[in-house]
Amino acid sequence: MSHDYDVIIIGGGMVGGSLALALSRSALRVAIVEAKHVAEKKSDSAGKRAIALSWGSRCLLEQLNVWQQLNDVAMPIRHIHVSDRGHFGKTRLSAKAQQVDALGYVVEASQIEMVVTDCIASADIDMLCPAMLTDYVTSQHGVDVTIELNGKAKTLSCKVLVGSDGGLSKVRQLGSFELKEYAYDQQAITALIKVESDVQDVAYERFTSEGPIAMLPHFDGLYSLVWTMPSALAQTVMGLSEDEFLNRLQLRFGQWLGGLELSGSRQTFPLSLSYVADNIAERVVLIGNAAHQLHPVAGQGFNLGLRDAAMLADVFMSQQQDVGANAVLDTYAQRRKTDQSLITGFTDNIIKLFSTDNTLFSVVRNSGLLMLDKVPVLKNQFARQSMGLGSRLARLGH
Numbered sequence: 001m002s003h004d005y006d007v008i009i010i011g012g013g014m015v016g017g018s019l020a021l022a023l024s025r026s027a028l029r030v031a032i033v034e035a036k037h038v039a040e041k042k043s044d045s046a047g048k049r050a051i052a053l054s055w056g057s058r059c060l061l062e063q064l065n066v067w068q069q070l071n072d073v074a075m076p077i078r079h080i081h082v083s084d085r086g087h088f089g090k091t092r093l094s095a096k097a098q099q100v101d102a103l104g105y106v107v108e109a110s111q112i113e114m115v116v117t118d119c120i121a122s123a124d125i126d127m128l129c130p131a132m133l134t135d136y137v138t139s140q141h142g143v144d145v146t147i148e149l150n151g152k153a154k155t156l157s158c159k160v161l162v163g164s165d166g167g168l169s170k171v172r173q174l175g176s177f178e179l180k181e182y183a184y185d186q187q188a189i190t191a192l193i194k195v196e197s198d199v200q201d202v203a204y205e206r207f208t209s210e211g212p213i214a215m216l217p218h219f220d221g222l223y224s225l226v227w228t229m230p231s232a233l234a235q236t237v238m239g240l241s242e243d244e245f246l247n248r249l250q251l252r253f254g255q256w257l258g259g260l261e262l263s264g265s266r267q268t269f270p271l272s273l274s275y276v277a278d279n280i281a282e283r284v285v286l287i288g289n290a291a292h293q294l295h296p297v298a299g300q301g302f303n304l305g306l307r308d309a310a311m312l313a314d315v316f317m318s319q320q321q322d323v324g325a326n327a328v329l330d331t332y333a334q335r336r337k338t339d340q341s342l343i344t345g346f347t348d349n350i351i352k353l354f355s356t357d358n359t360l361f362s363v364v365r366n367s368g369l370l371m372l373d374k375v376p377v378l379k380n381q382f383a384r385q386s387m388g389l390g391s392r393l394a395r396l397g398h
């Protein structure tokens, strides 16, 4: 039976785009359907958020020839400093101890998307943009996919449909996927902060009873703030004057970076954890945020999604015949299961453990941080997890 494509990818964000790029090295016929122009994404506030890339993600992006174009705009993180406000426990991870150049890097989301999109434009991939998925029908032999392109409905067929269309995935909604959802009733306030200190290569994770504060090194003496707190409080904090906002932040974050100043506007993002019980169905597979949307506190969402994309490409490319066969999708699901549940559980536990004033929890987290700092094996394991090396990485260098 002939199809228009072997693989149709819905969603050309950072994850779907990376999958398309990885597949462009194979003989597979690939199309990618993306709703927005890149210029549109670049100008929206979400595109400006800083993404902490793990060392493992750098390695994968390097294999896709994407990293080479991000190298100059990526801020290296050479130390990670984790502390708990009002308690002694703290730990510091360093790149030197892990014998790498950096534990990770910070890059603006829109910069990653731009480079990925430029690479796709020069690869052998059909990019249908701006185009929206509106419907699909699966059968034993393939998938008929209906999209809206230039205001007109168009139907394309493929062997396998990949949903990388983000947290509100239409591929997931139209399919028979069971979504588990936990709303944290928390929001993240993000902003760029000018700091007094000239420390440039340290990422700070500070836990407070209201929620965690992450400060990631950005460019030009700026740090990128992700400040998580209960939704009702976030409304109040967003309503504070600039001075009141900074005073509040300084009091909770402390003096690790000296005085703080706001650079530009503040944004809020509602936070939740959602994931599908099973990320494959007949001839359909979900990856990235379409499969699991995490709390941004641990900076793991894109890193996890990129490992999905790399593994899926690896599995597809080692397949000689039908890339949409059950056995192929099963192989992918099995290989990704441990990493996905580990990171989902790790992020969820961190929120529960660190966003509370409960005395027992604060004793546990403090002794945890102290132990982490004193026991090299634990510290190494934590560092490897933070570097995105806790699980098997796909090899894309075919």
Ligand SMILES: Cc1cc2nc3c(=O)[nH]c(=O)nc-3n(C[C@H](O)[C@H](O)[C@H](O)COP(=O)(O)OP(=O)(O)OC[C@H]3O[C@@H](n4cnc5c(N)ncnc54)[C@H](O)[C@@H]3O)c2cc1C
Binding pocket: 010, 011, 012, 013, 014, 015, 016, 033, 034, 035, 036, 049, 050, 051, 052, 053, 109, 131, 132, 133, 134, 164, 165, 166, 167, 169, 170, 188, 190, 226, 269, 287, 288, 289, 290, 296, 298, 299, 300, 301, 302, 303, 304, 305
């Ligand atoms: C405040 C904040 C900070 C974060 N920090 C980090 C961090 O430091 N490190 C990290 O690893 N992660 C971080 N994340 C998470 C990270 O941003 C996401 O995990 C990542 O963007 C997911 O990528 P994706 O490609 O799966 O989905 P998306 O980025 O949501 O992309 C989905 C794409 O699909 C397209 N689309 C949607 N519907 C359709 C349709 N019907 N038809 C066609 N196209 C469609 C969209 O236009 C979009 O381009 C953070 C998130 C937030 C909110």
